[in-house]
Amino acid sequence: MPSRPEPPPGPAALRPRLPSPLQEVADDRFGRHGVGLLLKRDDLIHPELIGNKWRKLAPNLRAAHGRTVLTFGGAYSNHLRATAAAGRLLGLPTVGVVRGQELADRPLNASLARCAADGMRLHFVDRSTYRRKSEPETLAAVLRAADAEGAYVVPEGGSNAEAVRGCRALGTELRGRADVAAVACGTGGTLAGLAAGLGPGQRALGVPVLKGGFLGADIRALQQRAFDGPRGAWSLDERFHFGGYARTGPELDAFAEDFEQRHGLPVERLYVAKLLYALVTLAAEGVLPRGSTVAAVVTGRPFP
Numbered sequence: 001m002p003s004r005p006e007p008p009p010g011p012a013a014l015r016p017r018l019p020s021p022l023q024e025v026a027d028d029r030f031g032r033h034g035v036g037l038l039l040k041r042d043d044l045i046h047p048e049l050i051g052n053k054w055r056k057l058a059p060n061l062r063a064a065h066g067r068t069v070l071t072f073g074g075a076y077s078n079h080l081r082a083t084a085a086a087g088r089l090l091g092l093p094t095v096g097v098v099r100g101q102e103l104a105d106r107p108l109n110a111s112l113a114r115c116a117a118d119g120m121r122l123h124f125v126d127r128s129t130y131r132r133k134s135e136p137e138t139l140a141a142v143l144r145a146a147d148a149e150g151a152y153v154v155p156e157g158g159s160n161a162e163a164v165r166g167c168r169a170l171g172t173e174l175r176g177r178a179d180v181a182a183v184a185c186g187t188g189g190t191l192a193g194l195a196a197g198l199g200p201g202q203r204a205l206g207v208p209v210l211k212g213g214f215l216g217a218d219i220r221a222l223q224q225r226a227f228d229g230p231r232g233a234w235s236l237d238e239r240f241h242f243g244g245y246a247r248t249g250p251e252l253d254a255f256a257e258d259f260e261q262r263h264g265l266p267v268e269r270l271y272v273a274k275l276l277y278a279l280v281t282l283a284a285e286g287v288l289p290r291g292s293t294v295a296a297v298v299t300g301r302p303f304p
């Protein structure tokens with residue numbers, strides 16, 4: 001009898017460090033207000049599938065069953081890099097649909113070059129097509145143009161129902177360990193899962209890095225798709241986007257450098273720095289109550 005082909009290795013073969021470490025840090029900006037600070041080191045889960053990327057991608061890689069994985073991102077997307085790395089590590093073909101047709105004629109930046117080196121096939125689309133990528137006809141046309149019909153499609157930022165359910169484990173790992181679990185938000189998928197996994201009396205706090213005020217509705221929709229209804233206690237503080245996605249500025253840079261020196265934590269600037277800055281402010285404002293403990297989820301690491 002012919003032997004069956006070996007199934008491709010699942011993400012568990014990559015030996016993630018789970019549960020991720022939870023570190024207590026002494027920081028007087030919290031201590032003087034009677035607030036305890038913990039760092040949930042999701043950045044240590046895997047050297048290449050870092051932070052929320054592991055939690056969101058692993059269930060999708062399993063669901064892909066060895067098919068080509070196609071996903072979307074901007075020119076500096078952490079998600080595209082993580083998907084490309086997963087493809088190389090697991091022997092899965094990957095296609096990255098990149099926002100900006102104009103980039104096709106320029107040398108690849110360091111982030112896209114890393115994707116390509118990891119074997120990801122890059123397909124550039126104009127911004128208007130990119131905006132409409134979740135409309136079925138546009139998606140079908142993109143798949144055809146990318147020669148990737150039949151691929152397993154993961155949305156931008158990786159936040160589909162599988163990913164949100166994957167992030168629930170982040171909450172369960174924090175059960176009984178903190179009063180508030182705080183995370184920086186892009187699409188809100190990580191927060192949607194985190195909130196669902198927390199225990200009674202705990203709440204999740206999201207710090208959106210994009211300007212816009214639309215995220216609350218997106219998170220409710222993500223929970224609806226992943227769990228058929230709302231889960232857990234969560235709220236957003238929309239004051240800390242620093243002008244929008246990828247905007248930083250000297251104050252945030254100085255804050256992040258100082259945090260790195262105080263605690264020896266490499267601080268990713270686009271998400272994690274904004275989260276930590278928000279938490280220092282909230283401690284000073286008394287919004288984090290005296291006697292409480294907040295766990296800051298370290299969802300990423302700076303890309304060199």
Ligand SMILES: Cc1ncc(COP(=O)(O)O)c(C=O)c1O
Nearest residue numbers: 185186187188189190271299300
């Ligand atoms: C480092 C980092 N932190 C946080 C997030 C936000 O995650 P989400 O899109 O699930 O809100 C992202 C985006 O994927 C990210 O790259």
